Amino acid sequence: MSEEVKSKAPSEPLFSKKNRALVTDPLTDNNPVTVQVLGICSALAITVQVEQGIVMGLAVLFVLVLGNLIISLMRNLIPSRIRIIVQLVVVAALVIIVNEVLKAFLPDVSEKLSVFVGLIITNCIIMGRFEAFAMANKPWPSIMDGIGNGLGYAGLLVLVAVFRELFGSGTLLGFQIFGNSLPGEETGLYAMGYMNNNMMILPPMALIIVGIIIWVQRSRNKELIETH
Amino acid sequence: MESTFDIFIKAIFSENMIFAYFLGMCSYLAVSKTVKTAVGLGAAVIFVLVVTVPVNYLLENYMLKEGALEWLDPSLAEIDLSFLSFIMFIAVVASIVQLVEMLVEKFAPALYGALGIFLPLIAVNCSILGGALFMQDRQYSTILDATAFSLGSGIGWFIAIVAIAAIREKIRYSHVPAPLRGLGITFIITGLMGIAFMSFMGIKYGSEKPADEAPKSTSIEAPINNGMAQTTNTNTYKSL
Numbered sequence: 001m002s003e004e005v006k007s008k009a010p011s012e013p014l015f016s017k018k019n020r021a022l023v024t025d026p027l028t029d030n031n032p033v034t035v036q037v038l039g040i041c042s043a044l045a046i047t048v049q050v051e052q053g054i055v056m057g058l059a060v061l062f063v064l065v066l067g068n069l070i071i072s073l074m075r076n077l078i079p080s081r082i083r084i085i086v087q088l089v090v091v092a093a094l095v096i097i098v099n100e101v102l103k104a105f106l107p108d109v110s111e112k113l114s115v116f117v118g119l120i121i122t123n124c125i126i127m128g129r130f131e132a133f134a135m136a137n138k139p140w141p142s143i144m145d146g147i148g149n150g151l152g153y154a155g156l157l158v159l160v161a162v163f164r165e166l167f168g169s170g171t172l173l174g175f176q177i178f179g180n181s182l183p184g185e186e187t188g189l190y191a192m193g194y195m196n197n198n199m200m201i202l203p204p205m206a207l208i209i210v211g212i213i214i215w216v217q218r219s220r221n222k223e224l225i226e227t228h
Numbered sequence: 229m230e231s232t233f234d235i236f237i238k239a240i241f242s243e244n245m246i247f248a249y250f251l252g253m254c255s256y257l258a259v260s261k262t263v264k265t266a267v268g269l270g271a272a273v274i275f276v277l278v279v280t281v282p283v284n285y286l287l288e289n290y291m292l293k294e295g296a297l298e299w300l301d302p303s304l305a306e307i308d309l310s311f312l313s314f315i316m317f318i319a320v321v322a323s324i325v326q327l328v329e330m331l332v333e334k335f336a337p338a339l340y341g342a343l344g345i346f347l348p349l350i351a352v353n354c355s356i357l358g359g360a361l362f363m364q365d366r367q368y369s370t371i372l373d374a375t376a377f378s379l380g381s382g383i384g385w386f387i388a389i390v391a392i393a394a395i396r397e398k399i400r401y402s403h404v405p406a407p408l409r410g411l412g413i414t415f416i417i418t419g420l421m422g423i424a425f426m427s428f429m430g431i432k433y434g435s436e437k438p439a440d441e442a443p444k445s446t447s448i449e450a451p452i453n454n455g456m457a458q459t460t461n462t463n464t465y466k467s468l
Contacts, residue, residue, distance in 0.1 A: 032409075037254070037258065037411060038254060039254070040250065040253040040254060040257065044250045044253075045249055045250050064244045084322065084348070084351060084352070085319075085323075088319070088322055089315065089319070092314050092315040092318050092319075093315065095314055096311060096314050096315060099311075099314070100311060114365060115358060115361035115362055115364075115365055118313075118314050118317075118357065118361045119251070119354050119358055119361065121314060121318050121357060122352050122353065122354040122357045122358075124254040124352065124354075125351050170410055174335070202418040202426065203248055203249070203250065203422055204247065204418075204421075205419065207250075207416070207419035207422060208415070208419035211412050211414075211415035212409070212416075213295070214407075214411055214412040214415065215405070215407050216405035218412065221409040224407075225406050225409060
């Protein structure tokens with residue numbers, strides 16, 4: 001991670017170019033999932049439906065922004081030997097808040113996400129950004145960095161989920177796009193013999209879709225290509 | 229009820245941590261460049277899972293679950309501390325990893341040389357916390373079942389990382405399209421291996437009903453989060 005902000009002059013405006021880049025870079029050329037290879041753990045299992053992707057993305061965004069802020073405020077107080085434990089406690093507390101809120105207001109989504117809400121704690125994006133950015137930067141750039149990386153993660157989740165839900169179940173956010181698929185009363189494309197690709201719902205397709213997204217992204221931006 | 233052995237086999241194959249749930253993908257991708265390091269990390273994951281899951285099982289059943297504190301005093305029977313489980317589990321994992329690291333360094337320097345650098349990484353490996361959370365979610369009835377589950381998950385993770393490391397060592401000599409090199413091809417290969425592992429879903433476990441009683445359409449969805457796919461998946465598999 002080389003994008004640490006050098007010590008800034010105090011008079012720098014809040015939305016300076018550097019701060020804006022902190023938000024926009026992770027959306028494309030420095031995407032946390034496809035380029036920094038962080039946070040794949042819990043990302044893929046919950047992308048069968050767009051709704052879950054959005055909820056999960058927002059949950060991570062919330063935890064990342066607040067966590068970055070808290071760690072950044074405490075960065076000079078944390079002894080470096082125990083910093084991992086301190087970071088874990090901060091994340092765990094924030095994730096408990098998210099989990100309780102989800103249980104109270106979105107019980108069915110919370111049921112479907114099951115253990116993956118808890119796994120936000122060990123999501124590498126969060127620990128990775130704490131280590132690489134919040135421990136070395138002031139609170140405001142840390143918030144911007146949290147927003148950028150959280151949105152980059154949420155964006156990728158939603159993109160993968162759109163492909164999987166559209167081609168796997170023929171719906172988007174629960175609305176039927178290609179017509180009614182119930183046997184015996186097909187309408188729209190299904191009446192012409194179209195069938196959903198059940199492969200898309202199964203876990204391995206998430207990996208292959210991300211692989212293809214990486215392929216497209218790296219063909220467009222040659223700088224990202226690895227040399228083995 | 230599932231037998232302990234069924235839980236063990238299921239955790240290795242049909243509910244493999246990597247191929248069915250994508251847990252521990254970060255270290256799986258980062259440390260799978262050579263077989264030697266992959267074996268080291270895989271062994272460390274088995275070790276830590278087998279130590280932490282039973283500890284978390286005791287914690288869950290004698291402290292956190294609703295009514296779990298009854299053994300202390302009957303008046304505490306109504307207390308439900310399960311909202312604290314995330315923070316307790318991760319604290320247990322982090323401290324046990326630290327403890328194991330110190331013990332191994334003191335008593336088995338050779339093992340420390342092999343596992344040493346991987347142990348601190350493991351505290352933030354999703355598969356360890358994932359093991360604890362699945363254990364809580366599935367409510368295993370005895371500590372033996374929980375241990376069998378953790379050993380099976382660890383071995384499944386080990387198999388996955390060693391296999392991908394071996395493939396990545398060989399793929400260095402192939403002509404992969406430039407934009408796919410490294411990360412991209414690893415994702416796609418993992419996906420293909422996942423498809424191969426799905427064939428293990430057909431294993432009939434002793435506890436399951438015979439085929440005519442349990443319709444095929446439900447068994448194929450097993451590794452996806454329960455119920456998520458029911459609305460979408462059922463009708464087409466019947467027609468196959």
